Amino acid sequence: MEGTHAALEDLLVLDLTRVVAGPYCSSMLGDMGARVIKIENPKGGDDSRAYGPYVNGESAYFAMLNRSKEGVTLNLKAPEGKRIFLEMAKKADVVIENYRPGVMDKLGLGYDVLKEVNDRIIYAAVSGYGGYGRYSQRPGYDILGQAMGGLMSVTGPRGGSPTKAGNAMGDILGGLNLTIGILAAVHARGLTGRGQRVDVSLVDSVVVSLENVFTRYWYSGKTAPRNGNTNPATAPYDTFQAKDGLAVIACGNQALYEKLCRDVIGCPEWIGDQRFLDNVSRVANMDELKPLIEGWTVQHTVAELVDRCLEAGVPAGPVYDAAQIVRDKHIAKDRDMFPVIHHPVIGDMHVNGDAVKLLETMPRITRPAPLLGQDNVPVYGELAGLTPEQVEEYGRQGVV
């Protein structure tokens, strides 16, 4: 059986999402074999079609996040557009949207309407603050999720200001939770026979990602300080300056610390030093320990010191930037994290691969991202019963 199936091959997903959080989710579903139909407004489509980098006039960013999707245009404000959408919703398993909560209801296409035409449909939404709660109508952006969810408060140099993760981490966490919610709701439908709403917010997603931050707060009354790259629970566990860059050395327990001193650095006398006798004292005196270790690391290249540590069984690795990551054979080759696909306008392009390795139904990119409205004729023919002539006429009317 294996190899002939894709994990989600029986699911039909109508994808109304734009920009990052929703498209990240739907591209995962598409790579896992779901049939994802991306529905864009006829006037320009997904906002991220306007995000660089551009190649031959097309957004490579859009192309990366929207592979493995078919693409149609539809004006959800036009009565005929609504009718076409409802016709497709009858056949769909999942609808995904990331409008501000309430927009779909105002369009007359909210969950209450969709479930009347298809009570098995799963209606999945991701927004800044969620579909209910007193802030649900606030406009949300990734940076607000990171700020109000607390991630910024714990990130940054010691003594420095709250710092945003450099990627759209709030969107990514929201997209991952949305994917989990959709798959759980599909499973639940097998038990109940009915679909349901899935509601994910960026702020909630960031909050739960902080794991022990809140537990510590509840019992100490103290908010977590920003710790740079150190770990308040163990030391040495930090970045260290090498000859040609930064490296991580991470000693999670006493045995690893002893190996580092004795077998890697050759200073066994540090093991018995009263300041560094056990993990608790090393955490308390990490500012005295770090320069000692760095006195050794600065004499070596990152590659040398990582090799030396790993030979001794001490966890270590380089601090990579994008250029180093795409050249790393483990990441790029063995784990296939930058597959090349062919886009009709951009040409051959690298995209980000999949982190969820399903060994018998491996995610794979099924098609390049759609040009705007590319699949209108076949999709509306199949799922809304329209002839090519009708699709053309609706195009002239601005319905599709």
Added chain:
Amino acid sequence: MEGTHAALEDLLVLDLTRVVAGPYCSSMLGDMGARVIKIENPKGGDDSRAYGPYVNGESAYFAMLNRSKEGVTLNLKAPEGKRIFLEMAKKADVVIENYRPGVMDKLGLGYDVLKEVNDRIIYAAVSGYGGYGRYSQRPGYDILGQAMGGLMSVTGPRGGSPTKAGNAMGDILGGLNLTIGILAAVHARGLTGRGQRVDVSLVDSVVVSLENVFTRYWYSGKTAPRNGNTNPATAPYDTFQAKDGLAVIACGNQALYEKLCRDVIGCPEWIGDQRFLDNVSRVANMDELKPLIEGWTVQHTVAELVDRCLEAGVPAGPVYDAAQIVRDKHIAKDRDMFPVIHHPVIGDMHVNGDAVKLLETMPRITRPAPLLGQDNVPVYGELAGLTPEQVEEYGRQGVV
């Protein structure tokens, strides 16, 4: 039907995971109704039982991440321990582990062995570098995932050093991807009749979270700089100093910028300023724009300026720390992100709630985290056919 089902109520999960990434995944599964049996070594159990904060001698951290799980002890090195595990694996839907790759194979309990006794089993593993590839045997920690996956390279103050997200973000992303992989594999089993391996690495998980960082690299040859809290694509989109703290103002488009100038700050002349005419010029001149905006924000409290922005439709919010988040009524009350549960030793305690809101099968915490070996007698009675006397004898022998 609704309300009487939990989304994953028909799944039996054997959970061998420790510390963060795996337990984060299995607590989500448990909250969504799966029966999760946490299997710990009889000598002390999960390492995170030794992580603070402690309350009445119990780790509140462990208790937070391991709710909604039953708990047994088992020595997987003992022949009788292996036999008991295999007996339970016959009945399980999912086995989850986060050992270093190969450990389960060496124990004689790898996927190849488990699928012989149960070809429907899903074997899900999360590790630093994944179960295959040239680094698979390296020891992995969260900080290495963040460093080698590139998150640190894009996070931090402008001109500053690579900075770790202050939480265990690599572990969290890995745990979320593992959850997705398990649910997708359960779905695929419905199509193929067979289980499979799910393999997730922290490094892969961080790599794909960086979205546009790699796309920009492929087309510019440049690695992304650290941008503090700014956004290289739009401005103003940053943190701003208020009278009593930091606030975010996020203008994702021209209309929002114009509202900010005219309706919030009362400086409509900034709209036509040549330096700030459109988004491209505002990004180029953000260092001149920020002090102008901050000249206004420093005169107001965070709460005042957020209100003023939101009234005008401009996205804004506070930069919260843990103490502020747990007091925020939207987050804590409306979204129920800090439910209180009763733990037999710790007493009533707040734990982190669930970010995946399934409106008809809402995740809920089914039980407090287990004391070490708490459920040995009932679980081994039911799933391994052992009498209470046999469990007791195995306890004396160090098997359970």
